[in-house]
Structures are given as C-alpha cells and as structure tokens.
Amino acid sequence: MAKTEPRTLSGFMELLPNDQILFNQMMNTIEETYQRFGFLPLDTPIIELSEVLLAKAGGETEKQIYRFNRGDTDLSLRFDLTVPLAKYVAKNYGNLSFPFRRYQIGKVYRGERTQKGRYREFYQCDIDIIGDGELDLINDAELPSVIYMIFNKLGFSNFTIKINNRKILNGLFQSIGQKENSVEILRIIDKIDKIGKEAVIEELEKINVRKEQIDKIISFIEINGTNDEKLEKLKDLKIENETFNKGLEEITYVIKNMRLFGIPEENMMIDLTIARGLDYYTGTVYETFLNDYRELRKCMFRRKI
C-alpha cells in the first residue's frame, strides 16, 4: 500500500511529549496567575463569520487572514483574541458585570510569511479589563503586576516591563506642529532600537520634518535616567500642550501605583520610544523584554517551572 508522508505544515508548532509537558507547565503558570487576580475565563470559537471578524480589519491584517467558504458562508479563523472579545462583550453586554475582567488562552492564526521562528498558528494568553463607559487609570497599573508575577514564577528575574503613554508622544507632535505626520513619525521612532538614531533622523528628513523639529524629537526620546528622573525631565521640557501634560500626569500615576502593586524598580522602566499599536492604543502602552540570558539560564535551572 502506498504510504503518505507524515508531515506538519511549516509555521505550526508540534512538540514531543517532554517539550509539551514544559509548554503546558508554562501555560498553567500563566493561567493560574490570571486566576489569582480574579480574571474570568473565556473561550470563543476559532472560526467566526468573516463579516464579524473583519468588521474593522484592513491593510496588513486582512492579507494574513485564513479565510474560506463553507457552503455559502464566508468564514475566517481568528487572528487575535481581542476582536472576538469585542464581539463577545457587545453581544453579552447585558449579562456581564463591569469592569469585566477576562482572560483567554487560545490559538490564533495568521498567514505570515514562513520563516524560522514565525508561526502561523500560535497561542496568545490575554487579559483585558473592560469598563462600561469609563475605566479608572489604576487598572493600567495592575496589569503589569500580573505580568511581573508570571515571569517571576516562570523563573526569570532579569526582565523589564517597559511602559510609555501615547498621549505624551501625541502631545509632543502637536506642540511642534507635526500632528498630521504623527502616525508616520511614531512608526519611524518605533524602529530606533532596530535601525539606530542616524537612520531614524534620515527617515524623518525624508518625510520633510524640519531640522529643529527633529532635534526636539530626538532630545525627547533620548531622555534618560531613573524612572523618577525621566518624569522630572519630561516636566522640565515645559511643553505647553494639554495632551502632553495629561499623558505625563497619567504615566506618573501609573508608575506610582505599579510600585504599590509590588513591582520592583529594576523590573519596570519608562521607555519613551515605545509606540506600538499605532491606530489602536490611546494611553498607556507596555512591552516586556527578557534581559541578559546568561543570568536567565541560571535561574531557569534553579527554579521549577
């Protein structure tokens, strides 16, 4: 009998039992910690109606969607857990208690170009807190403390939760009269870690940002020091712009409360260059980075995941 070669699609992770045990232990740690903070479990379908899933999508996202027809129905695989959450909250609004704190751990699908380390099917482990009409700023300080506990439990000690506030950046652009270009400028600044300062300046020149404006932008993103020093230097810029000052006030408050939630100073850092989710996030933004991995190797061996 002819045999079919047993293959797995590239971009799809499939582990041997010993690795799967480890993977699941990590996932359990994440889930237990989410529960420790009172987040409610949620599971939504992997397949949704394209019309629902793609209500907002456009550009890059749309190109990556796994989309197909079953009979006459246009279907898509979820590409993140946020859009299904939005649908779910809108649909079940009357039956949920707000602030609605939910966690969801599940696979999502994106038809990315296949290359090493890029997955087309991958797990996301999400927590969100949704307010009805409003949501107090202190919530922005609690989420990083969840992340802190998780990475701690996973055995890492040398990691940094970087935080920024989009209003600071937007306000800065308004104040130098570059509001129109702000999305483009943010996109360029966001690459500074990858391409370096000179290349950033070059790209800014290309989109006709004037020299003195570039100087302001660069001196702004080069603000350094401890978290408190950075806040102080931001204040010292004396930028008279309402959005900027609102952002500064917010990040000051969030940092203060992150300390209250028990995040050590060495694990959190204001990073004014973080500008992710360009058209989506409006205030606080976070990124978490694992630092020196030689140190990390030690602690992974020491601790039981």
Added chain:
Amino acid sequence: MIIENFGSVCSGGRYENLAENYTDKKLPGVGISIGLTRLFYKLQELNLIKTKKKSISDVLIIPMVEDLSVPIKVANTLRENEVNTEIYLNNKKLKAKFKYADKLEIPYVIVIGEDEIEKQIVKLKDMKTGEEKEIKIEEIKNLKF
C-alpha cells in the same frame, strides 16, 4: 543587556473603545497579551529551558501477574489519592517494563507479582536511589509521593 533578537515577549495597552464596530456602548479597556508560542520557541532556541520531566506519572505499576485485579485496585487507590499513576498494560518482560520507567524517568515503580499478592504486599522502588521497600497493600492509601 537586551538580547537583540529576543524582542518583546508580551505587550499591550489602553484603548478608548473596544467594540465600536459592534455597539454604540462606549467600552474603554486595558489589556496585555503574552505570545506563548513565540516565547517558548525563543527560550528553546537559546537553550534557556531544558525539559525536566519526560512523564507526568509519579508511579508506574508493573504487574507481573496474569490477573490484573490487584494492580488495578492498587492504581485506583493511588489515583483516588491524587497520585498520577499508570499501569504498564502490555505483556513484556520485567526488564522491558523497567526500561520504560527508566526512559520516561518515572520516579517510582511498584512491582506486583504472585509472591507479593500472596503476602498482600507490593514492592516499591525509588528509581533515583534504587532503594526498594515492601509495602502492605492496605497501607497503599497512606503513601505520599
């Protein structure tokens, strides 16, 4: 030092209106997402995590008898006490069964043969130390692992 190619392992932020495409209700929120598959891949690639466990069983029961009622009863008792227990349910020589436990690094093995059943005991072997103990079947319920 930041590992250059490690990138961000989790990210998120505050948004103004979660569900504007589905409802008129204003629903602001804040969220964070951990990309577990990517995190796991990176940790493995950089050799930062090593698998410690090859099995999730605490105990492997090796029956050396035809009638499996005693081994099954022992397994039931252990499982009721939340001990992860598997029985080697395939007719092989004792050596092969031990090899299985060894390969999967299952920490304890319980051997049950005709002699043991006659004496109403089991043989419990600590696979790490090689130490062997005889345990009365009625005392299995008190075993801690």
